[in-house]
Amino acid sequence: MPDTTQKNDEKKKSGKPGKVVRGERYEIRFSGSGGHGVILAAVMMSEAAGRNPKLNVIQTQSYGPEARGGSSKADVVISKETIYYPKAMKLEMLLAFTQEACDKYYTDLKPNGLLVVDSNMVTKLPIKNSFGFSFIRIAREQVGHPMVANVIALGAMAALTGLVSRDDLKEVIKTRAPRGTEEKNLKAVKIGFDLGLKALKEKIG
Amino acid sequence: MPDTTQKNDEKKKSGKPGKVVRGERYEIRFSGSGGHGVILAAVMMSEAAGRNPKLNVIQTQSYGPEARGGSSKADVVISKETIYYPKAMKLEMLLAFTQEACDKYYTDLKPNGLLVVDSNMVTKLPIKNSFGFSFIRIAREQVGHPMVANVIALGAMAALTGLVSRDDLKEVIKTRAPRGTEEKNLKAVKIGFDLGLKALKEKIG
Amino acid sequence: MAEEKTGDQVEPKKVRFSFQEGKGQPPLNLYLHWCKACNICIAFCPQKVFDPDRDGKPIVARPEQCTQCAICWLHCPDFVITSNYK
Amino acid sequence: MAEEKTGDQVEPKKVRFSFQEGKGQPPLNLYLHWCKACNICIAFCPQKVFDPDRDGKPIVARPEQCTQCAICWLHCPDFVITSNYK
Amino acid sequence: MAQSKNSVRRLVQGNEASMLGALYAGCNFFAGYPITPSTEIAEGMARMLPKKGGRFIQMEDEIGSMGAIIGASAAGAKTMTATSGPGFSLMQENIGYAYITEVPCVVVNVQRGGPSTGLPTKIGQQDTMQARWGTHGDYTAISVAPASVRECFEQTVKAFNFSERFRTPVTVLSDEVLGHMREVITLPEEGEIEIINREKPDVPAEWYHHFEATPNLVSPMAGFGEGYRFHMTGLVHDPEGFPTADTNEIRKKLSKLRNKIVRFSDELVQLETTMMDDANIAVVAYGTAARAAQQAVLMARDKRIRAGLIRPITIWPFADDQIRALLKGIKTVLVVELNMGQIVHEVDRLAHRHCKVESLNRFDGEVLDPVEIFKRILEVK
Amino acid sequence: MAQSKNSVRRLVQGNEASMLGALYAGCNFFAGYPITPSTEIAEGMARMLPKKGGRFIQMEDEIGSMGAIIGASAAGAKTMTATSGPGFSLMQENIGYAYITEVPCVVVNVQRGGPSTGLPTKIGQQDTMQARWGTHGDYTAISVAPASVRECFEQTVKAFNFSERFRTPVTVLSDEVLGHMREVITLPEEGEIEIINREKPDVPAEWYHHFEATPNLVSPMAGFGEGYRFHMTGLVHDPEGFPTADTNEIRKKLSKLRNKIVRFSDELVQLETTMMDDANIAVVAYGTAARAAQQAVLMARDKRIRAGLIRPITIWPFADDQIRALLKGIKTVLVVELNMGQIVHEVDRLAHRHCKVESLNRFDGEVLDPVEIFKRILEVK
Amino acid sequence: MPATVQPSDVAYNYLRVKKNFPNVWCAGCGIGTVMGSIIRAIDKLGYSKNDIALVSGIGCSSRLPVYCDFNTLHTTHGRAIAFATGVKLAKPHMKVIVITGDGDGLAIGGNHFIHACRRNIDITTILINNHIYGMTGGQCSPTTAHDKKATTAPYGNLENTFDVAQLAQAAGASFVSRSTVYHVQQMDKLIGLALEKKGFSLFEAISNCHTYYGRLNKEGDAVSMIQDMKKIALPIKAAKVLPPEKTKGKLLTGVLWDVEKPEFCSEYQKLIDNFKDEREKNNA
Amino acid sequence: MPATVQPSDVAYNYLRVKKNFPNVWCAGCGIGTVMGSIIRAIDKLGYSKNDIALVSGIGCSSRLPVYCDFNTLHTTHGRAIAFATGVKLAKPHMKVIVITGDGDGLAIGGNHFIHACRRNIDITTILINNHIYGMTGGQCSPTTAHDKKATTAPYGNLENTFDVAQLAQAAGASFVSRSTVYHVQQMDKLIGLALEKKGFSLFEAISNCHTYYGRLNKEGDAVSMIQDMKKIALPIKAAKVLPPEKTKGKLLTGVLWDVEKPEFCSEYQKLIDNFKDEREKNNA
Ligand SMILES: Cc1ncc(C[n+]2csc(CCOP(=O)(O)OP(=O)(O)O)c2C)c(N)n1
Ligand SMILES: Cc1ncc(C[n+]2csc(CCOP(=O)(O)OP(=O)(O)O)c2C)c(N)n1
Ligand code: SF4
Ligand code: SF4
Ligand code: SF4
Ligand code: SF4
Ligand code: SF4
Ligand code: SF4
Numbered sequence A, B: 001m002p003d004t005t006q007k008n009d010e011k012k013k014s015g016k017p018g019k020v021v022r023g024e025r026y027e028i029r030f031s032g033s034g035g036h037g038v039i040l041a042a043v044m045m046s047e048a049a050g051r052n053p054k055l056n057v058i059q060t061q062s063y064g065p066e067a068r069g070g071s072s073k074a075d076v077v078i079s080k081e082t083i084y085y086p087k088a089m090k091l092e093m094l095l096a097f098t099q100e101a102c103d104k105y106y107t108d109l110k111p112n113g114l115l116v117v118d119s120n121m122v123t124k125l126p127i128k129n130s131f132g133f134s135f136i137r138i139a140r141e142q143v144g145h146p147m148v149a150n151v152i153a154l155g156a157m158a159a160l161t162g163l164v165s166r167d168d169l170k171e172v173i174k175t176r177a178p179r180g181t182e183e184k185n186l187k188a189v190k191i192g193f194d195l196g197l198k199a200l201k202e203k204i205g
Numbered sequence C, D: 001m002a003e004e005k006t007g008d009q010v011e012p013k014k015v016r017f018s019f020q021e022g023k024g025q026p027p028l029n030l031y032l033h034w035c036k037a038c039n040i041c042i043a044f045c046p047q048k049v050f051d052p053d054r055d056g057k058p059i060v061a062r063p064e065q066c067t068q069c070a071i072c073w074l075h076c077p078d079f080v081i082t083s084n085y086k
Numbered sequence E, F: 001m002a003q004s005k006n007s008v009r010r011l012v013q014g015n016e017a018s019m020l021g022a023l024y025a026g027c028n029f030f031a032g033y034p035i036t037p038s039t040e041i042a043e044g045m046a047r048m049l050p051k052k053g054g055r056f057i058q059m060e061d062e063i064g065s066m067g068a069i070i071g072a073s074a075a076g077a078k079t080m081t082a083t084s085g086p087g088f089s090l091m092q093e094n095i096g097y098a099y100i101t102e103v104p105c106v107v108v109n110v111q112r113g114g115p116s117t118g119l120p121t122k123i124g125q126q127d128t129m130q131a132r133w134g135t136h137g138d139y140t141a142i143s144v145a146p147a148s149v150r151e152c153f154e155q156t157v158k159a160f161n162f163s164e165r166f167r168t169p170v171t172v173l174s175d176e177v178l179g180h181m182r183e184v185i186t187l188p189e190e191g192e193i194e195i196i197n198r199e200k201p202d203v204p205a206e207w208y209h210h211f212e213a214t215p216n217l218v219s220p221m222a223g224f225g226e227g228y229r230f231h232m233t234g235l236v237h238d239p240e241g242f243p244t245a246d247t248n249e250i251r252k253k254l255s256k257l258r259n260k261i262v263r264f265s266d267e268l269v270q271l272e273t274t275m276m277d278d279a280n281i282a283v284v285a286y287g288t289a290a291r292a293a294q295q296a297v298l299m300a301r302d303k304r305i306r307a308g309l310i311r312p313i314t315i316w317p318f319a320d321d322q323i324r325a326l327l328k329g330i331k332t333v334l335v336v337e338l339n340m341g342q343i344v345h346e347v348d349r350l351a352h353r354h355c356k357v358e359s360l361n362r363f364d365g366e367v368l369d370p371v372e373i374f375k376r377i378l379e380v381k
Numbered sequence G, H: 001m002p003a004t005v006q007p008s009d010v011a012y013n014y015l016r017v018k019k020n021f022p023n024v025w026c027a028g029c030g031i032g033t034v035m036g037s038i039i040r041a042i043d044k045l046g047y048s049k050n051d052i053a054l055v056s057g058i059g060c061s062s063r064l065p066v067y068c069d070f071n072t073l074h075t076t077h078g079r080a081i082a083f084a085t086g087v088k089l090a091k092p093h094m095k096v097i098v099i100t101g102d103g104d105g106l107a108i109g110g111n112h113f114i115h116a117c118r119r120n121i122d123i124t125t126i127l128i129n130n131h132i133y134g135m136t137g138g139q140c141s142p143t144t145a146h147d148k149k150a151t152t153a154p155y156g157n158l159e160n161t162f163d164v165a166q167l168a169q170a171a172g173a174s175f176v177s178r179s180t181v182y183h184v185q186q187m188d189k190l191i192g193l194a195l196e197k198k199g200f201s202l203f204e205a206i207s208n209c210h211t212y213y214g215r216l217n218k219e220g221d222a223v224s225m226i227q228d229m230k231k232i233a234l235p236i237k238a239a240k241v242l243p244p245e246k247t248k249g250k251l252l253t254g255v256l257w258d259v260e261k262p263e264f265c266s267e268y269q270k271l272i273d274n275f276k277d278e279r280e281k282n283n284a
């Protein structure tokens, strides 16, 4: 566990514990239902973030009562400091592929947290601070494969958060994408990243 | 367990506990090896003693490490008072069918305890206060069946201890003897009882 | 035991049910809330009665072709399909 | 595979070992400490070589009849019997 | 006194008494797998049950035996199995199933020396903690430990009563000496011990919920084939019996498993004391060890040592309140067990600060001798 | 810093880390049976072992898996299995066999919610006591509980080390969250963690006794096929390994099982503390719950509450001496567990008189939230 | 509607529609199809719902009972037959049906399976064989063919498989039958025959787990896997008149074994009745 | 002495004479006789003692290994084959022999038995079938014949029995053989053949438990029970040329089944070797 603590087999090194400075936790949730590949997206995000040696990253998920079906979610917590509690507490950003997931999780967002949705699937937006993209449609139309919607979303979220670089994402996709789908996924992440950047610019600009 | 004690679900009846009067324990051990039927003899002795409503009886045995083979022993504890500890502590009487059993257990006899042996099997008598009978030979010769040696011994010990009556023994044998062997066993117990009485008379007389 | 002979469980039916657009009830009811879009009914219907909708769930596209052969409802693992002919 | 044909495992041996009282060693050694008096050797010896002692353990009563057929030692469950002929 | 047939004094073996107790309680199904030193119970059941219209089956193993008695109980029978350590270990998974599905059944563990195959024909009291913690997950266990042949009978009846009353498996912790010991006793006559049977539903089948919340936390229980159709599962479930992922329902369900027992532990606790009124040294012992301890306490009293005996008969739930009260004013408590120390941890928790907790343990397959215990009383007093 | 291949930071799943830790420790045989949430360990082993010349087998059940790893260890391999509650219950009989025959092997229990089938995809810490008391008979258990992905790796290595050092089975108490969680970590390089292997005999085969009495109570262990022919049995046995009925030998054997661990518990205890130096309220937690507790302690410190955390990593043997010492001067100890209260009983035993023992439990398949714990700290402080 | 065609909505009379639906299975999983067959077979035989117990272990297939409005018992992994034995002996008049998978019934549960066969206890076992552990995510099962892939057989399965029917027959079952989720009407009929058999009867339903088995072994989606079943199946009656080379590699379907032998519950009933007669004689 | 006759004292080279003797078995129990056969078969094959592991469960028969000077493992009831599987995989060059009884190997241990058959793992199992649980005092076993008595079948056994050989064959064993303690030389030979077979091989030794089975079923003492074996046994070769009515009720002996199929350890070795080759290729 954390480096700041003392192991009984070492000599107690640290002096008097004073006020503890804790780095900000950055928490992102990917949510959707069974086939949306939210866990893989979260894993890729985590691994990409982890390529920055200064960041600590933890990724968790929760399964429904069953291995299959039902809505699924995957969380990523990123912090410069040691991460103790591994689960998300207050989300910085939430991706929702389904209305059900959106309705279920948006309350976990921080007051200023950002909601990202597939705009064809999630039509009722509970909060204002949100972006909608047609991830699935774009995946089908531009990559020829609805399955890569998760990676497009990943790209967009990477761009929106600014947490991970385009290059790191690419590297990760090369190793984590199912064999034979690397090209498609690289294409998808590029599309997504660009979408994200564009949206960001529009918002800011 | 004992009647003298208090159950929490009853009202505490007994007053101040004073000195507890305990009845004398009368402890008998039957010992031999696998085929000698010492447990059955002990069971019959117990049941016969139990026919006297004033007596409490407990019968225990110990098996060797295996179900078969090795020496075996069976203890009977008889007392007018409640019997707490069920195993024999100091024997009043020890029956030994083999030298091994005799050597192993004679030290458990009370200072004045009585040793009863099959005189053909046990040739080295460790103590003086003992009776020898040719149980097995008599069983073979007079009943035609070496297997009833245990019941002959039972009869003899009943007579020697005076704890159970001839009639009680008979009743017990009728129910406990393996089906079809009742007659032989009744004959055996008579022989044994007479042997015991005779020996007692000789000793006293 | 016809099916034991051929390994096939359903003989094509001779009867053809008449169904005309806008008239009478459709040959089948689909309780799509339970449908998981597995494509079995669509692929197995010998009369090509179904088309998939956007989600892959069946639409009774050619109701007039249905012979009530039962293949779709016997195979549907989700008890979505019932017949209107009894 | 003679024994597979007959179901019997040992053919009676033709050879007869000569043993005379008081001369040479007996045909068999019995390590009676392990013997449990099961009677198998006594009952199974085709030559009736053994008699039981008082406890039922075997005595080599008729050593001169032993053919070294091996039945006794192969069957003895307690490894009591060994042969003196090698 | 006109003696009915049952009230005749007779020589009964402990295992036979367990078997007779089960029949007295109305047990009509037994599934088991032979194991020393419990086998006489199965053998007795094989003999007796068909005569009474009940059914006996020897299963292929202990896992199957435990499964069969749960299945039969779900179908309305009063059921039991008997085993010893190795079999008890194998039964643990299915015992957990009985906890969560709240199926009444009785498991007699005639303890022998362990661990593993251990000492098959020798005594041990080494499965005491296992009876409480043996299966995975959260639950609360009920176990009783007889100390005489008569109690083998009585406590088996009680085990059935507890099991039916609380809809939960109950373990009888017997041991090799008790199981094989014979005592001349008078067996209870019909009606002498109250028999409790599971509460049956009185609602129409449509309204029936197999795990309905009730004031005493125990839900009325229909059996299969009785017109109430319901679902049972080892997954955490809602009151209807269907799997649930609702954290609220989960918490309610698991809490029910605990609370239905903990809240009513006064109904469960059975404790016997001997000469504790003026005692300043208390011996705590159960099962066969308690008999040696009782003798030792008497020896101590002879020497004017103010010893007393606390004998828990119900081992789980542990008699926390009662023992805490009894230990008030006690200087030394000596916990005597035929193991390396198991309930001594519980007594330790309960002992008041000024009270020394000592233990005397034997685990070589023999019963502690009263003299050994007496000597230890002298040492620690 | 020149980074070797291993020292690259990478995203590793808890179960993957357990698997990699085993390989690091030299595990060359794995037998298992799939069960959520442990299955990734078996799957990883199936993939990796043949590459390393080791062997993987999926057995027909958990009983067989446990049997196979004991058999393989007896034949000289370093062996492991992985399971969850239901499988852990099934393994208990054979785990007892490993205790008595003193066979090193590692069992990873990735805990899920129980009892019974319970909550297969949710977290629980409900098998803590089972790891200590799950099989019948007398023995002393070793269990470790990691709290991070890196510790899944490290503690699996340690489990092998303890197992080989003490010739005994060791349980790793992981949990669903840990097992499935991914953390970016740097895996230890070769040589970074010491690897302990069982001591081999150095006497000629004729003199070899498989259970020889030695000063540290652990006997050198030959494997099958290595020229030392010996006997192993689950019956209580003498130093040669042959069954014995001699009470003296029995006592010696069983005492050895306990003492070889109890006497060296200082080697075993691993305990981590956070800000306990000036604490007056101590939180005790382990595994995943400890991570929430750690966060809660930091929250408390922010509010100037002098809270500290005691995190046992070695759960069994319990860190009696260390925790007793740490609790000196503590006013309140709060034991936080994802069950209905298990090690709280141990802490209760150890708490000094003036120290209040409180507990916070959750058993609905979710991890305790740091805020929940923090609030409870405020309540009990 | 032709009389031979099964009505489409009988199932609704037997489903627990209020809860639990849509069911937990993947889209296209054949288990649901088997469930339909079971319900129709029971309906056709006219059994009372109250007299039917469905007992299962753990696995995707073992989830079946929860959806059916009978007496349903979802037990521990592999132990369904043991629990069912208890149910049957406590209520011998009930129809006790075990629902199990290739993993549940043959891996961890293999022992209860062979012993129930041996005892010839009057239980009908419906074994849904998808050649893999579906529930836990695609591990090898005792029916995963040699060389086929599974998550615990990443380089191809090194083990051999059980022939379930042969095993059941050798162990002592009195009725053994097999079909596939392609052959639904055959399934309906064979399940009916199995239910009517007094003694231990087995129906093996070959089903598709495209999610794991199909994906790992590149056998496509549900539709293609089910269509493959059509190709490989061969009714035993047809096989009997074919030369061996034509039946090689085929999956025989139909009633594979059907004999009469003493059944456990009836034997036990005789014993009880004997004692009753004796008692009555003694009383008379 | 004729060359075909087995020397009488080879056993002494393999017995742990210093401890454990006389053995624990009842006078006349056939288990000792089987032990002699095993030892002679091993001796004849010239295996090194160090390379032999004898693994057993719990029961009278499972006590056998303790008497033999090999690597011996007396495990838990029913689990010998599982432990043996571990031994074999850790030391594939060893000859691993399982000694088990009808209760140990077929009742509680039935699952490991059929799965070892299926896997066809190179283990030789010697199953000493005395039709009863000897160790625990005469309870029913899966081979106790219908109607025969046992302490848990006081009114006669209501169940049917396994045909062990048939079960093993159906489960996938590659070698199955059987003889009796009457036919000692046949036992010697069949055990030898089983040991030499690569794959899962079974030798079933029919043995006498006169103490329980014999007494309860009035079949006399050891001698008379063993003599009965002579009457009932029929070599399979002879049976093959007899009309069915002459073989009915007979106990077939000899090699009952012998086929070649993939063996688990060799398959695994190939996998390991493949990776090794790959590694070497990559390094080259
Ligand atoms: C004792 C135990 N071990 C393992 C598991 C995990 N488990 C659940 S289902 C299953 C396999 C089910 O396979 P199968 O019976 O073929 O069912 P399917 O999902 O393929 O229908 C396993 C191993 C468990 N629940 N309990
Ligand atoms: C888990 C477990 N259950 C039950 C037993 C008790 N037990 C010991 S041996 C045995 C039967 C042995 O029968 P078999 O294998 O036929 O051996 P035999 O004594 O007849 O040679 C049983 C039930 C045990 N030791 N462990
Ligand atoms: S019943 Fe179904 S499958 Fe048959 S023709 Fe009509 S729609 Fe097609
Ligand atoms: S078969 Fe059923 S579930 Fe599948 S697509 Fe058709 S209606 Fe939907
Ligand atoms: S060898 Fe033995 S059996 Fe043969 S003749 Fe000689 S004594 Fe008899
Ligand atoms: S066969 Fe062996 S044990 Fe039996 S009587 Fe002969 S020598 Fe003794
Ligand atoms: S995982 Fe396989 S068996 Fe399970 S529901 Fe999905 S397709 Fe069916
Ligand atoms: S009880 Fe039976 S099997 Fe056991 S040693 Fe005696 S005769 Fe042999």
Ligand SMILES: [Mg+2]
Residues within 6 Å of the ligand: G059, G101, G102, G103, G128, G129, G130, G131, G132, G133, G134, G141
């Ligand atoms: Mg399956």
Ligand SMILES: [Mg+2]
Residues within 6 Å of the ligand: H059, H101, H102, H103, H128, H129, H130, H131, H132, H133, H134, H141
């Ligand atoms: Mg046997």
